[in-house]
Amino acid sequence: MVAILVVFTIILFVGADLVVQWVRQRRARPVLVAQERGGGVADLLLPNLQPERFSLPGGLFFHRGHTWVNLLFSGQVKVGVDDFLQKLLGHVDAITLPPVGVEVKQGEPFVAIRQGGRTATLPAPVDGVVCAVNGELAKAPGLIKRDPYTRGWLVALRPTNLAANLPKLTVGENALVWLKAELARLQEFLHGTLTLRRDALVGATAADGGLLADGLLEHLDDETWAEFQAKFLSA
Template sequence: MGHDLITIYWLKGLEYVLAVSYLPLFVLFWKFVTPTRLAEAPVTVAAPSWADDLAGYFQLPARLFFHPGHAWARVDGPDMVTVGMNDFAQHLVGRIDRLQLPRVGAEVVQGMPALAVESAHRAVDMLSPVSGTVVDVNTAAVGDPATVKQSPYGEGWLFRVKSPQLAANLKSLMNGVFARRWMDAVTDQLAGEFSREELGHVYADGGTPVDGLARSLAHDEWDAMARRYFLTDGGSNA
């Protein structure tokens, strides 16, 4: 009888030891089979900037070359070029009241004033993107300047130039991805200078940004803007 009790107590003790020994293994097993919920890191979403609203807004056709003064050039032949003002320029000026284009036979020089655009009695010179002799002028656009705004890269072209130095001139112009990067930089600069309201961007009524800023600025402010964006000595009061 005494031996039986000893045997029973010995077996119970062994069961207890085994149970205690397996407990850590059970805990590890449970952690392994149970998915751990990781703490979610806080996500910070940056508010859209005013420059983001304007990004890509201004059209830059890939086939054209662009001068930093916002004139464009389209190669029509070995030494023949069509010239116009780009989408950014026509938006900045807004409604065009009068165009002053060079006469046929006049000589234009790359980077020098070649035409003038007037809006609300504020005129600004624009620089020629190429050098050469003017061989044609868009008289239809002169008679109806709204054509330039409606189709700046099409029917709103301004004049054509015979340019013997065309290959050299094109090296100073931008196109493709380089033109887009340049326009993005210009857009960032503009967005940094003016608020949405100042640029005429009203979400509620579906307004378009940067349309006719010239009409909302004082003469001295417009002159300063002309120097910055059209690379001229400034606008003039017509």
């Protein structure tokens, strides 16, 4: 009887190990297929980096540093993070906003988003004086991901040079053209410089066999994170 129990236990453990290996291989299969076909990680992201997967509300002005500007009837402007950046960011641990009364300049750093030990610094989309900040972000920084264009706004500004600033932003059809160009640039960036850990590749696999664009930056090493910052979040 004891011998039977020992044999049964061994079979149980071996079976469990085989199941775990099968699951791991199944999850990693999309990566292996891409490599066999001569492709790379970027090819797996293609289904998730189409323009229709990104929200681009009409009436908002977009800065190349992936912030948006909403002109208010009061003469102030609200500023936030666009859908492109929030999707790529992954989880957000904290957001540092400029204090009320501080003057910001278009293209200069004004907001910092922290993820673990790394920080993404965003350039101001227009010149202005900070007249309000979104206090909800202190306790719920993830709002910029869940609701980037409404509840997840960053700051309100009293613009000081709007006539000169607006021509440097995109809106409407031009914003869509710009988004498509940014997605093409991202594909090129991924092909050239992206390095992902195998653990992250497994965790990033989507149901359709591609890799999730959401949270991509979480899987970058520090060097590639810095390169993304320089290429996509600059003035």
